[in-house]
Amino acid sequence: RHWRSPLEDNTCPLCHAQAHEDRDHLFFTCEFSSRVWNYLQIQWLAGLFPSECLIAARKSFGQPFLKEVVYLASWNVWLLRNGRIFRNERPTFAAWRRNFIHDITLLSHRFKP
Template sequence: MMLMRHWQIKEGSDCVLCSLCTIESRDHHFFACPFALSCWDLLNIKWDCSLTISQRFLIAKGEFEGPCFMEIVVCAAWNIWKERNELIFQGKVPSFSRWKVRFQHDLLLHQFRVKQSVVQPLLDWSSTCFT
């Protein structure tokens, strides 16, 4: 992503979250990187990378069996991004366990932002997802 922004970074433009030597792009970073795939697998969200981004979201949302699809996706992606940035800017090795704790924390904060009718389903989904 840094390459696309014309920023020069000494490590190059390969994804820092995996060892595939793949150029960091939106599709790789959020949908194909093994680190991201582990995150999506935990949440039982599957992405078809052969589709456009809009189609990808529509299909994944249709197959998702939990509540608040977009809130969950945003929390997951945000925390994947934070793992990347902590490695680049602070030298912290990416951690699936740390991602999971942060995701759960952020998702629990969403209970105060979503409709009251989906708070309990969101909490129930979260508790079954992380047991």
């Protein structure tokens, strides 16, 4: 089992930037996460609380299920981060996209047509 203590290394496990790994970096300003949000066509406004970000993003997203998309996108970013830290797996956008599409497809069966 590979384990990297956050105290040992101050680089982001996804983009390798010398950045403190906090919520804002991991889910919003990280180069990897930015690519995720660009792919999903979700724009985040800097300096807002997460709830305010969701309200602002809802206007640009234009779909009724924004929260579900954000939750699944973030969850899959988190899983890739953990894979890097605990199993030394290389995080790729292709892996994120494959897992996200799988999860959103499963969730779509809950939506009414």
